[in-house]
Amino acid sequence: MSDNKPWPQAGRERLIVPQPVGTYGTDLPDLRAEMLGKVDAAHVLMMGDNPALPRMPEKPTLQDFFNLRMNESTRRHLLESAKRAKDDGRNDKVVLACMLHDITNACLIRTDHGYWGSQLIAPYVDEEVAWAVKYHQALRYTPDPAVNYEYPELYLQLFGDDYEPPAYIKRDAEYAMQHKWYMTSRYITLYDIYFFDELDTPVGIGEFDDIIARNFRQPEEGLGFDDSPSSHMWRTMIWPNNFL
Ligand SMILES: [Fe+2]
Numbered sequence: 001m002s003d004n005k006p007w008p009q010a011g012r013e014r015l016i017v018p019q020p021v022g023t024y025g026t027d028l029p030d031l032r033a034e035m036l037g038k039v040d041a042a043h044v045l046m047m048g049d050n051p052a053l054p055r056m057p058e059k060p061t062l063q064d065f066f067n068l069r070m071n072e073s074t075r076r077h078l079l080e081s082a083k084r085a086k087d088d089g090r091n092d093k094v095v096l097a098c099m100l101h102d103i104t105n106a107c108l109i110r111t112d113h114g115y116w117g118s119q120l121i122a123p124y125v126d127e128e129v130a131w132a133v134k135y136h137q138a139l140r141y142t143p144d145p146a147v148n149y150e151y152p153e154l155y156l157q158l159f160g161d162d163y164e165p166p167a168y169i170k171r172d173a174e175y176a177m178q179h180k181w182y183m184t185s186r187y188i189t190l191y192d193i194y195f196f197d198e199l200d201t202p203v204g205i206g207e208f209d210d211i212i213a214r215n216f217r218q219p220e221e222g223l224g225f226d227d228s229p230s231s232h233m234w235r236t237m238i239w240p241n242n243f244l
């Protein structure tokens with residue numbers, strides 16, 4: 001890093017315990033007991049900036065999360081979805097919804113990502129955008145021949161051809177299809193194109209600076225520090241390795 005700020009917990013080895021939700025039910029070892037057993041004068045549990053990750057600015061913006069926290073494939077997926085929507089002349093809300101639809105997959109959590117993502121962005125975007133992000137998850141499983149949307153071929157491979165979405169997904173899709181904002185969410189699924197169909201020219205977040213400026217309320221204190229209902233979720237992405 002170019003700044004001279006010292007890293008926290010200097011002079012001791014900083015131990016990282018993976019978040020429980022990512023390890024339960026897997027073969028990954030439960031490191032909690034092992035790491036706690038190692039704590040002594042020379043070893044502490046990590047709290048604060050991790051030098052293995054790019055340091056976030058003190059007042060992070062949405063663009064900083066795109067540039068410094070997201071995994072490459074999800075960032076590309078989001079930007080390319082938004083670019084396709086923009087090139088098709090869709091309105092700002094649709095473009096922004098496409099740009100943010102899988103935001104939690106990039107650096108927070110995949111499970112129920114539409115619901116998490118919607119809550120994450122709700123304090124900063126128009127209600128319609130947060131609504132569209134929430135329901136895109138259920139609509140993704142739900143064909144609508146009237147708008148040429150079919151069940152994704154890829155899901156047959158990813159989940160098996162006998163996978164049945166749970167009742168809450170069916171319920172939420174049915175509800176969304178009757179809603180006045182249905183098409184805003186449906187557009188997300190229509191522009192939800194995977195990395196192997198990527199565009200020839202890479203898209204940067206700068207392409208959308210004007211749309212973000214018009215439609216995303218960047219808090220003065222920075223995302224994570226403005227005491228909104230989702231500030232803690234942004235902070236978790238800033239410090240994903242904090243023990244508490
Ligand atoms: Fe999604």
Ligand SMILES: [Fe+2]
Nearest residue numbers: 077101102192
């Ligand atoms: Fe997606």
